[in-house]
Amino acid sequence: MNAIVTYNVPHMVEPWGMLIVVHFFLSGLAGGSFITSAAASFFNEERYKKTAIVASYLAFLAILIDVPILIADLDRPERFFTLLFRGSMTAPLTWGTWFLIGLGLFSVLNIMLKMGNPAVKGSKGIILGLGSVFALGVCTYTAVALNIATDVRPIWSNGILIPIFIAASGITAIATTSLIISLGGEGKEELSCLGSTNAGLLILQLIMVISLILTTLTGTPMSRQAATIITSGDMAMLFWGGLIVVGLLIPIFLLWSSSMAKKEGRISPGIAALASVLVLIGVFALRYIIVSGGQMLPLT
Amino acid sequence: MKKNDEYYTGGKKGAGKNVRWGMVIDLRRCIGCHSCSIHCKTENEVPVGVYRAWVKYVDKGTYPDVRRNFLPRLCNHCEHPMCYRVCPTKATYKRDDGAVLIDNDKCIGCRSCITACPYDARFINPVTKTADKCTFCVHRVDKGLIPSCVQGCIGRARIFGDLNDPNSEISRYLAKNPAKQLNPATGNEPSVFYIGLDESVEEERGGVTSVAGTQREARKEAI
Ligand code: SF4
Numbered sequence A: 001m002n003a004i005v006t007y008n009v010p011h012m013v014e015p016w017g018m019l020i021v022v023h024f025f026l027s028g029l030a031g032g033s034f035i036t037s038a039a040a041s042f043f044n045e046e047r048y049k050k051t052a053i054v055a056s057y058l059a060f061l062a063i064l065i066d067v068p069i070l071i072a073d074l075d076r077p078e079r080f081f082t083l084l085f086r087g088s089m090t091a092p093l094t095w096g097t098w099f100l101i102g103l104g105l106f107s108v109l110n111i112m113l114k115m116g117n118p119a120v121k122g123s124k125g126i127i128l129g130l131g132s133v134f135a136l137g138v139c140t141y142t143a144v145a146l147n148i149a150t151d152v153r154p155i156w157s158n159g160i161l162i163p164i165f166i167a168a169s170g171i172t173a174i175a176t177t178s179l180i181i182s183l184g185g186e187g188k189e190e191l192s193c194l195g196s197t198n199a200g201l202l203i204l205q206l207i208m209v210i211s212l213i214l215t216t217l218t219g220t221p222m223s224r225q226a227a228t229i230i231t232s233g234d235m236a237m238l239f240w241g242g243l244i245v246v247g248l249l250i251p252i253f254l255l256w257s258s259s260m261a262k263k264e265g266r267i268s269p270g271i272a273a274l275a276s277v278l279v280l281i282g283v284f285a286l287r288y289i290i291v292s293g294g295q296m297l298p299l300t
Numbered sequence B: 001m002k003k004n005d006e007y008y009t010g011g012k013k014g015a016g017k018n019v020r021w022g023m024v025i026d027l028r029r030c031i032g033c034h035s036c037s038i039h040c041k042t043e044n045e046v047p048v049g050v051y052r053a054w055v056k057y058v059d060k061g062t063y064p065d066v067r068r069n070f071l072p073r074l075c076n077h078c079e080h081p082m083c084y085r086v087c088p089t090k091a092t093y094k095r096d097d098g099a100v101l102i103d104n105d106k107c108i109g110c111r112s113c114i115t116a117c118p119y120d121a122r123f124i125n126p127v128t129k130t131a132d133k134c135t136f137c138v139h140r141v142d143k144g145l146i147p148s149c150v151q152g153c154i155g156r157a158r159i160f161g162d163l164n165d166p167n168s169e170i171s172r173y174l175a176k177n178p179a180k181q182l183n184p185a186t187g188n189e190p191s192v193f194y195i196g197l198d199e200s201v202e203e204e205r206g207g208v209t210s211v212a213g214t215q216r217e218a219r220k221e222a223i
C-alpha cells in the first residue's frame, strides 16, 4: 500500500561527518605504515631499507595529525582527556584511544630503531611485534565502531567491513610509501615489490567491496535501500567513478601491466607515483562512502 | 496528592531495585496533536530545533481510502541499550529502575551513542553541546509525579508505570491489550510499548517531505 512520511522530526542525520572520514583515513595510514615498516624490516632489512624507514616516519606523522583531528571532532573537545581514565571497556572508542596511544609510542621506538639508537637495538622483535598488534588495533577499531551499530544501518553492520578496513589501511600505507620513494626517483626494486603487493591487495579489496554491496543488495528491503544509495543514489558517482574505476580498476591495471611488461618486473617511478595517487583517491572515496553513505538512510 | 490520583505514580521512589519504569502508548487514542512534544519542551527546556518527544506522521493509502497514522516517539529506555555500551566515558548510564540517562558533566560529545541508537532518540543539545534525549522525566518520577508528556496527553494515550508490578495500571493494560515494541529485532528491548502499531508506519523511513530529508538536502547544499 502507498505509504508516505508526511511529518517527522530532525535529528542528526549524519552524526559522523568529514572529520571522522579523515580520522579513519589517517588511522589506516598510521596502522598500515607501521605494519609495512615492520614487515620490511622483518623480511629483508637491507633490501627494503627505504620502505622500512619511510613507513616508520609515516606512521608517526599520521598519528600526530590524526589524534588532534579526533579530538577536534568532539563536541566537548576540552574533555577529551577523560577518555583516559573513565574508559568503558564495551566502547570501541576506548579501545581506539589506547591503540592510538600505544601505536604512537611504538612508532617513536621504531624510528629510534631505524636511526640505530643503541638503547632500543636489542628489543627489535618486541617493538615490531607488539607495535604491530597496536597497529592492527588502530586499523580495525574504526570498522568495529561502525559494526557495532545495529542492523538499522545495513552497510555499517556488515561484518566484511573489518577486512575491508584492514585492507584499506595496508593499501593506503603502501601507496603513500611508494609515492614518497618514487618522488626520490630511485629504488625501482622496492617500488616494484610495493607495487605488486598493492596490486594483490587491490584485487582482494575489489572482491570484498563487491561482496559488501551484493550482500546488502540481496538483504531485507531496508538493506536494499541502503545499498542502492551507494550503487545508484547519492553516492553512485563517487562509488563507480571514484572508488571502482579510479581507485581500484585503473591502479590494478597500471601496476599489473607494468610489472608484466618489463621482464625484470620493474615499475617506473612515474607509473608508481600515478598509481599511488589514484589509489589514495580511491581509499578516501571508500572511507567517505562507508561513513557518510552508511548513514544516509534515515532511521525513522 | 491521593494514591489513586491519575497523575501520581503510586509513591514508588525511583532507582528502587524492584521498580522497572515503562510506558504504553495506545495509538488508537492518539490524535497527533503534539501536546506531548510541547509538554516535554516546556518541562525540560529542550532548545529550539531539537526534540526529546515527537510525533511522526505517515499517510497510507490512495484517495479516497486514505488514513493518517501517528507514531509518538521518545527514547525507549531499553533494557539492553546499545547507546550505553558504546559510550566511552560512562556518561550514558542506566538506573536500577530502567531509566537510561546522560550525565552532562561527563559527556564529551563523541556522538558514538547517536550512531548506535537504532531508534534515533538522541541528538546533540545545541546549548550544552552534549548528547541529549528523553529522561522519562525522572526528576518528576522520583517525586511521585508521572512524566510531563503523559500528563499532557489529551487523548490519554500514554500510560506510565512499573512494569514489574502486576497490579500497576500499565501491567494490567498490557495484560489486556496486545502490544508491540519498535523494531524488536535490534535486541535492545525497549521499555516503551505500542498498542495498535502498524509495522509499515514504523518501517516507512524519511520520505520526501520529512524534515530529515530536507535537512539532508540542506547539508548537501552546504557542501
Ligand atoms: S532508545 Fe536509543 S537512546 Fe534510548 S535507551 Fe534505547 S538505544 Fe538508548
Ligand code: SF4
Pocket (backbone or CB within 6 Å): B086, B087, B088, B089, B090, B091, B092, B102, B106, B107, B108, B109, B110, B111, B112, B113, B114, B130, B131
Ligand atoms: S556523546 Fe556523550 S553520551 Fe554519547 S557516547 Fe559520547 S560521551 Fe557518551
